[in-house]
Amino acid sequence: MTPDNPAxxxxxxxxxxxxxxxxxxxxxxxxxxxxxxxxxxEVYPDLRKFASHILKQEAPGQTNTPTxxxxxxxxxxTNQLSSGWVDRRHFxxxxxxxxxxxxxxxxKSKSRIIHGGGLKRHExxxxxxxxxxxxxxxxxxxxxxxxxxxx
Numbered sequence: 001m002t003p004d005n006p007a008x009x010x011x012x013x014x015x016x017x018x019x020x021x022x023x024x025x026x027x028x029x030x031x032x033x034x035x036x037x038x039x040x041x042e043v044y045p046d047l048r049k050f051a052s053h054i055l056k057q058e059a060p061g062q063t064n065t066p067t068x069x070x071x072x073x074x075x076x077x078t079n080q081l082s083s084g085w086v087d088r089r090h091f092x093x094x095x096x097x098x099x100x101x102x103x104x105x106x107x108k109s110k111s112r113i114i115h116g117g118g119l120k121r122h123e124x125x126x127x128x129x130x131x132x133x134x135x136x137x138x139x140x141x142x143x144x145x146x147x148x149x150x151x
Contacts (some may be wrong), residue, residue, distance in 0.1 A: 029085040073098045
Protein backbone atom coordinates (compact mmCIF):
# COMPACT_ATOMS: atom_id res chain seq x y z
CA MET A 1 0.00 0.00 0.00
CA THR A 2 1.46 3.35 -1.12
CA PRO A 3 0.94 6.34 1.22
CA ASP A 4 -1.24 9.09 -0.25
CA ASN A 5 0.15 11.91 1.85
CA PRO A 6 3.37 13.48 0.43
CA ALA A 7 4.85 13.68 3.94
CA UNK A 8 4.19 9.97 4.46
CA UNK A 9 5.78 9.18 1.10
CA UNK A 10 8.86 11.19 2.09
CA UNK A 11 9.10 9.40 5.44
CA UNK A 12 8.82 6.04 3.67
CA UNK A 13 11.56 7.04 1.21
CA UNK A 14 13.79 8.27 4.06
CA UNK A 15 13.22 5.00 5.96
CA UNK A 16 14.09 2.96 2.87
CA UNK A 17 17.30 4.98 2.35
CA UNK A 18 18.25 4.59 6.02
CA UNK A 19 17.64 0.84 5.83
CA UNK A 20 19.77 0.62 2.68
CA UNK A 21 22.61 2.50 4.38
CA UNK A 22 22.35 0.29 7.48
CA UNK A 23 22.63 -2.80 5.27
CA UNK A 24 25.64 -1.35 3.43
CA UNK A 25 27.31 -0.51 6.76
CA UNK A 26 26.84 -4.07 8.01
CA UNK A 27 28.21 -5.52 4.77
CA UNK A 28 31.11 -3.05 4.59
CA UNK A 29 32.13 -3.76 8.17
CA UNK A 30 32.48 -7.41 7.10
CA UNK A 31 35.07 -6.23 4.56
CA UNK A 32 32.72 -6.31 1.56
CA UNK A 33 34.57 -3.85 -0.75
CA UNK A 34 31.62 -3.44 -3.13
CA UNK A 35 29.33 -2.53 -0.24
CA UNK A 36 31.99 -0.07 0.99
CA UNK A 37 32.06 1.66 -2.40
CA UNK A 38 28.26 1.86 -2.48
CA UNK A 39 28.12 3.08 1.12
CA UNK A 40 30.67 5.81 0.52
CA UNK A 41 28.81 6.96 -2.60
CA GLU A 42 25.58 7.14 -0.57
CA VAL A 43 27.02 9.05 2.39
CA TYR A 44 29.46 11.27 0.46
CA PRO A 45 27.16 14.34 0.43
CA ASP A 46 26.58 14.07 4.19
CA LEU A 47 30.29 13.67 4.90
CA ARG A 48 31.09 16.64 2.67
CA LYS A 49 28.58 18.84 4.55
CA PHE A 50 30.12 17.80 7.84
CA ALA A 51 33.64 18.48 6.55
CA SER A 52 32.52 21.93 5.39
CA HIS A 53 31.12 22.60 8.86
CA ILE A 54 34.39 21.53 10.51
CA LEU A 55 36.48 23.69 8.16
CA LYS A 56 34.37 26.77 8.93
CA GLN A 57 35.41 26.39 12.57
CA GLU A 58 39.12 26.36 11.68
CA ALA A 59 41.40 29.40 11.63
CA PRO A 60 41.38 31.49 8.44
CA GLY A 61 43.94 30.62 5.81
CA GLN A 62 43.34 26.89 5.80
CA THR A 63 44.16 25.22 2.51
CA ASN A 64 41.96 22.18 3.10
CA THR A 65 38.74 21.77 1.16
CA PRO A 66 35.72 19.69 2.15
CA THR A 67 36.43 17.37 -0.78
CA UNK A 68 40.04 16.81 0.31
CA UNK A 69 38.95 16.13 3.89
CA UNK A 70 36.33 13.59 2.80
CA UNK A 71 38.80 11.83 0.51
CA UNK A 72 41.32 11.56 3.34
CA UNK A 73 38.59 10.18 5.61
CA UNK A 74 37.75 7.64 2.92
CA UNK A 75 41.30 6.27 3.09
CA UNK A 76 41.32 6.27 6.88
CA UNK A 77 37.98 4.47 7.10
CA THR A 78 39.01 1.97 4.43
CA ASN A 79 41.66 0.80 6.88
CA GLN A 80 38.93 0.27 9.51
CA LEU A 81 36.54 -1.85 7.45
CA SER A 82 36.79 -4.75 9.88
CA SER A 83 36.09 -2.50 12.88
CA GLY A 84 32.48 -3.69 12.97
CA TRP A 85 30.42 -0.54 12.62
CA VAL A 86 27.17 -1.24 14.41
CA ASP A 87 24.84 1.21 12.72
CA ARG A 88 24.60 4.51 10.88
CA ARG A 89 25.28 6.54 14.02
CA HIS A 90 28.40 4.53 14.85
CA PHE A 91 29.69 4.87 11.28
CA UNK A 92 29.19 8.65 11.22
CA UNK A 93 30.82 9.00 14.65
CA UNK A 94 33.85 7.10 13.34
CA UNK A 95 33.91 9.32 10.23
CA UNK A 96 33.69 12.49 12.35
CA UNK A 97 36.48 11.25 14.60
CA UNK A 98 38.63 10.47 11.54
CA UNK A 99 38.02 14.03 10.25
CA UNK A 100 39.03 15.57 13.56
CA UNK A 101 42.17 13.43 13.75
CA UNK A 102 43.07 14.32 10.19
CA UNK A 103 42.68 18.04 10.93
CA UNK A 104 44.81 17.64 14.05
CA UNK A 105 47.49 15.73 12.14
CA UNK A 106 47.59 18.45 9.48
CA UNK A 107 47.81 21.20 12.10
CA LYS A 108 50.70 19.41 13.82
CA SER A 109 52.43 18.91 10.48
CA LYS A 110 52.12 22.58 9.52
CA SER A 111 53.44 23.72 12.89
CA ARG A 112 56.68 21.79 12.45
CA ILE A 113 59.68 23.94 11.66
CA ILE A 114 60.54 21.91 8.57
CA HIS A 115 57.18 23.02 7.14
CA GLY A 116 57.69 26.68 8.02
CA GLY A 117 56.02 26.44 11.42
CA GLY A 118 58.04 29.32 12.80
CA LEU A 119 57.35 31.63 9.87
CA LYS A 120 54.63 34.27 9.78
CA ARG A 121 52.18 33.96 6.93
CA HIS A 122 51.65 37.10 4.83
CA GLU A 123 48.78 37.62 2.47
CA UNK A 124 49.61 38.73 -1.06
CA UNK A 125 47.92 42.12 -0.59
CA UNK A 126 50.24 42.86 2.35
CA UNK A 127 53.31 42.09 0.23
CA UNK A 128 52.17 44.34 -2.63
CA UNK A 129 51.62 47.23 -0.24
CA UNK A 130 55.01 46.81 1.41
CA UNK A 131 57.86 49.18 0.61
CA UNK A 132 60.11 46.56 -1.03
CA UNK A 133 57.80 45.66 -3.92
CA UNK A 134 57.38 49.18 -5.38
CA UNK A 135 61.10 49.88 -4.89
CA UNK A 136 61.98 46.65 -6.67
CA UNK A 137 59.59 47.53 -9.51
CA UNK A 138 61.19 50.99 -9.89
CA UNK A 139 64.66 49.43 -9.96
CA UNK A 140 63.56 46.91 -12.60
CA UNK A 141 62.05 49.65 -14.78
CA UNK A 142 65.22 51.73 -14.54
CA UNK A 143 67.33 48.74 -15.60
CA UNK A 144 64.98 48.04 -18.50
CA UNK A 145 65.21 51.66 -19.66
CA UNK A 146 69.03 51.54 -19.55
CA UNK A 147 69.05 48.31 -21.55
CA UNK A 148 66.58 49.78 -24.05
CA UNK A 149 68.75 52.91 -24.44
CA UNK A 150 71.85 50.76 -25.00
CA UNK A 151 70.16 48.90 -27.84
